[in-house]
Amino acid sequence: MRTERSSACKPLLYSFLLLAGLMLLFAPQSFSDKCRMSFASAFQRPLAVGTDLSVLLRGHEQSASVVSDSQYRRLRNFQANTALWLREERQKVEGLTKLPGRTVWGGTSFVVADIITSTMNKTCGELLINRGKEDSLAEGQFVLGESSIIGTVHSVGSHVARVKLITDPESKIPVSIANLDVGRVMKGIGGHSATVCLLPTKYKIETGDIVWARKKPGFLNRSLIVGTVGHCKSSDESPSTWEIIVKPSCSIERLNSVTAIVQGPEGNTEHAKPEYSE
Numbered sequence: 001m002r003t004e005r006s007s008a009c010k011p012l013l014y015s016f017l018l019l020a021g022l023m024l025l026f027a028p029q030s031f032s033d034k035c036r037m038s039f040a041s042a043f044q045r046p047l048a049v050g051t052d053l054s055v056l057l058r059g060h061e062q063s064a065s066v067v068s069d070s071q072y073r074r075l076r077n078f079q080a081n082t083a084l085w086l087r088e089e090r091q092k093v094e095g096l097t098k099l100p101g102r103t104v105w106g107g108t109s110f111v112v113a114d115i116i117t118s119t120m121n122k123t124c125g126e127l128l129i130n131r132g133k134e135d136s137l138a139e140g141q142f143v144l145g146e147s148s149i150i151g152t153v154h155s156v157g158s159h160v161a162r163v164k165l166i167t168d169p170e171s172k173i174p175v176s177i178a179n180l181d182v183g184r185v186m187k188g189i190g191g192h193s194a195t196v197c198l199l200p201t202k203y204k205i206e207t208g209d210i211v212w213a214r215k216k217p218g219f220l221n222r223s224l225i226v227g228t229v230g231h232c233k234s235s236d237e238s239p240s241t242w243e244i245i246v247k248p249s250c251s252i253e254r255l256n257s258v259t260a261i262v263q264g265p266e267g268n269t270e271h272a273k274p275e276y277s278e
Contacts (some may be wrong), residue, residue, distance in 0.1 A: 107264035108221060110144075111135050114257050116160070122190035125165035127151070129258060132159045136262045142213065142220050144259040146250035149173070149213040149226040153260060161260075165252060166194050166226060174216060175226060177244070178209040186211065186226070186246060192253075194227065196244040203242075205232045211246050219263055225249050 113129035120126075131137050133156050141153040143163050151171065154164035164171050171188035175196060180203055188194045196211070206229065213226040230247035234240075 109136075109262045109264060111137060111260045111262055112257055113161070113260060115255060118253070120165065120167070120192070120253055123169065125151070125168035125171070125188060125190070126154070127163040127165065127258065129161050129163060129260075130159065131260065132157045132161050134158055135260075137161045137260055138262075140219055141263070142216075142224075142261045144224075144261065145252055145255045147225075148249040149224050150248060150250065150252050150255075150258065163258065166246075166248060167192055167252075173226070174214040175246075176212050176214055176223070177203075177205060177229065183214055189245075192248065193230070194246045194248075196242070196246060199242045199244065201234055201240055201242055205229060205242055205244060207232060210249075220261060221263065 111131050113131035113135075116128040116130055118127050127143075137153055137156050139153055139156060142149050143151045143153060149166065151163045151165040151168070152173065153161050155162045166173060166186065166188055167190065168188040169190050171194070172185050174183050175186040176183055177196065177199070182199065182203065184196050184199050186194050186196050199205070209229040210225055211227045211229060212223040213220065214223055215221060227246040227248045229244055231243075231245040233243050235243040
């Protein structure tokens, strides 16, 4: 019996709510404002409790992310000191990368030359440049491209010179790898590669390690980057030594100009002993 009454009341209740909604929809604004104010007055306390709870929760969330004044100052000072240190280090790096643009570098001067012709294949790697004896160039001087060693002056005329690239099969320059203070000879193997010989496998070498051209009295007064290790494995002929392939650190074939390092009189010690071994 109760179920039948409940089923009969549902349509009546729905009709009543629909009629009340329509009346409120078309009622004057003054009447709807009175209804809204009455509702707010009747439920003022429950609404206030909800608002206070929301503010309290939000305050806990903010307190978790806000630091004290002293901690803020410490963080601010640390950030300022770090920014200054980074700026100073960046200036040092920029000074090194702009090395060829400087007039004097530890008793050394630099001569910028345009490339007249270039030959790069498996049997030869050479550049012909428009500077010579009249510009203080001499055989054996190192040549830079993009601030890295790319070769040495091979022969010199009055106004032209021939540069032997590090990839030329006749090229041999003293090098060291990564942080190892072990000198070895890097030989060109043609194309766009060179190889480092006779380095024992007891030394840890990895692909990507930097290869440095070592100091050479009278020609280079500090080590400079020459390339990176492109491939290394134990030699098939001598398993106790590395077989290391070196890739130049710049795209030599894309260069339009190079810079010859002319060692000044201060660092000219022709009879000093070389810092490498075959």
